[in-house]
Amino acid sequence: MTMRALLIGAQTYDLTGVAEDVTVMERLLADRGFTDLRVCREPAETGYHGMTEALTRLADEAEKGDAVVVYYSGHGALLPLPPALREHHPGRPAHLQYLVPSDHEAGTPTDFRGYLAEELTAVLRRLTTVTPNVTCILDCCHSGGMVRAPGRWRIKSVGCDVPVEAGVERSVGLATAPRLPDPDVVRLVACQRLGVAFENERQGLFTAALTQALEDFHSRPVPWSVLMARIRDRVRLSQVLQRPDAGGPSGRLPFLLEVPSQPERLPLRVHDGELRVVGGALSGLRPTDLVRLVFPADGTRPGSEAEARVTAVDAADALLDPPPGALASPLPPGSHALPVRVHTRHPVRIEVTGPLSDALRTRLAASPRLTEADGEGEVLGLVRVQEGKLEVADGAGLAYRCPEATPGLAETPSTARRIVDLLETIARGERLRGLTDPGSDGFPSRSLRARMEVETRPGSHAFREFRAGDGLRTGDRYRVLVAGRTRTPLYVWLLGVGLSGRTSLVTYDQPSGIPMEPAGGDDGELGWRSPPVDIWWPEDVPAVGSRPESVLLLVGDRELDLSPLGGAARRRRSEPAALSALLDEVCEGVRDSHLPTAEALRYRVFSWHTTVEPPSS
Known part of the structure; x- marks a missing residue:
């Protein structure tokens, strides 16, 4: 060979x-x-x-x-x-x-x-x-x-x-x-x-x-x-x-034909009185993540399973909060952990010193969505002082919000909280931008099609189709159209990630979805068109540099309250299982290996990404 x-x-x-x-x-x-x-x-x-x-x-x-x-x-x-x-x-x-x-x-x-x-x-x-x-x-x-x-x-x-x-x-x-x-x-x-x-x-x-x-x-x-x-x-x-x-056969090991039966199986060990997932940090495990522990039968005791949370990371290992009895005797041979809920954390670089630096690090350590940057790689944001002003900027140095006065000692805790809240908002927007279309397989309509249109000039009420690479300006307006043949009722939600990084449910007046209506004369053809939506530049965003803006159309096969995708607080206890995995992925940045107990929401996603130029002075 x-x-x-x-x-x-x-x-x-x-x-x-x-x-x-x-x-x-x-x-x-x-x-x-x-x-x-x-x-x-x-x-x-x-x-x-x-x-x-x-x-x-x-x-x-x-x-x-x-x-x-x-x-x-x-x-x-x-x-x-x-x-x-x-x-x-x-x-x-x-x-x-x-x-x-x-x-x-x-x-x-x-x-x-x-x-x-x-x-x-x-x-x-x-x-x-x-x-x-x-x-x-x-x-x-x-x-x-x-x-x-x-x-x-x-x-x-x-x-x-x-x-x-x-x-x-x-x-x-x-x-x-x-x-x-x-x-x-x-x-x-x-x-x-x-x-x-x-x-x-x-x-x-x-x-x-x-x-x-x-x-x-x-x-x-x-x-x-x-x-x-x-x-x-x-x-x-x-x-x-x-x-x-x-x-293709992506379950194979790299450059081999072998397919492991449990691909994410991570070995367990006890060291210095701590239960560790060997190499768990390399697999992306961080504090607050959840794993399933599997203890095989060893002849003296039956096999068992339990769940445990990651409490800390030590080099390449993830340290766990052990379940009762886990440290009382040697682990059975073959004991292992399977990731259950793993968050995607965005790196943040801290370039300030003193009490604010300490307060920021404490809050980042407790965040399931953010982590302090290690090294010189790409970052979601950096916190720094520029010309005597406190600034939160993107990786290229463009400020997310207008700079503010550096805080005094008394204001440090609240300032750290606001900065981390802002960065979590930005991270949430980035995850929503990356929401991908699962495709038409299993969806009630294979003919579903959508397009975004942009007004040719302000106030003209004449629209042309948006083309990839087109840029927008403050005062422009867009609308979204969708149609498809199906006998199944379909519902639409229009979402946006604005140039400020905030997410919004544009169709906020009907957060459980707007039903698509029969199109004129064509049996089985459903359609919907949004009203014109304005592009505007928030006052708290510096009018410098072009900023990304994204429009997402989600089409689903049932009514569900998607207001959490637009920034509203989640109500986990009342959340349908059909929706939970989608909200976890977007709102929390979670890869969850638990399958919903109810039939999953079937949906399609259409997205358009552009940049908005700052208003002329």
Whole structure:
């Protein structure tokens, strides 16, 4: 058996981190036993023909029993077809999806320089006919392009105005090739099909999170599905709208065919009179998190289970509040912990000193949503004094709120509480921005569609469709429309994460959902249109720098009070089980392994993300 990997880094359209992506992946795979490492990073190697030749040669030379990795870092594209081509090729997909080679701009109407998704699928299928141990890792954007400015994550559309005629013809010629992904290929992708991926000037965000997770768990048998949960957490902490995903047999251990039966099983031990989850800190366990303890039968006592909370972290271990009797005798062999409720905590950097610093650290230690930053990585916020004023800013130094006078000793506790409350509000908004659409499988309407429209000019009452990348200004108005065919009653909620970071239920007058109504004359067609919604700049936000604003439409199959998503206090005792998991994920940042006891809420999420420019002075 040979462990083979093909690493392709196409550094196009002002990308700056691709070379480092390939370098760190090459080093990581070599450490894991890969001996046949093929690296393509020069322009001649990463052009269309160079990529095609490298992938074909890999498929030709792979042998039975090999472990094979295909890794790509660069741009990805989802290019809409012109109407004339769509009419000429009825039934074809409305987009060309492809990787962007280094000679992409050299394409002509007869020579399309994009490596199509169908071509990649066909090569991977060829590989799995030889060996089932195939992993494909794509760190790229699938809906356009991305460029990052130094020091912060940003998205910028890449000019993909290239002739697509030859690409469409090539796609048509591959009509007999499989269009669905090979079920034997582990697919690790930086974002969803219509999503975007990010890098900074150093490295791709997904590759950095992936390599860190693999290094953290190098000595433990943790499958891709568990690693991907950690990768998503790490990406979410960077405050970008990117959701990595794992497809195919993601229950496998990395680069192996083995599938562990209990992927999140963490060993227990007693040391110095304390019950510890070995390596629990690496799995994301922090104080207030909950685990299930499993004690197997050992011949002298029956097996048992209990739940325990994490009380502290010591190096890589999580310390537990032990259940009665747990420390009275040696633990039975095979005793282990299973994470039950794990919070996602956003890092905060404290750059103040004295009593305020101490008060902030105390409050952060007790927060299930925030943690003090360790090192120089990305942070949700930083607390500092600028020009004699106390300021809470984002990771790029842009103040969330207008600076205020530094507090005296008497005001320190209340100031620390206000700062942490603000940061928890921002964290909540970031989680809501990242709420992803679960897809149409199992949803009552497969034809559900939605769009956001923006007023062409203030007060005109004429609207145009919002396009990804459009920016807004104070005084603009938008509205949202949704429609779909179904016999099941559907309900809608419109939510917003404003430029201040606050979340709001725009449809606050009907927090349990607005029923979609029959559309004119079409049996089974339901629809809804929101009234115009104003964009405004809060007075407590400095009028400096563009700020993110997000609009989310949630469509569900029942009436439920979603006011907690808009910032209202939760009432856990009266909360339906169908709603609890969704609220936990968004409001509390919790991954909960408990399944709802009642039938889960079936819902779809449509989201639109933009930036708002400050009002002109």
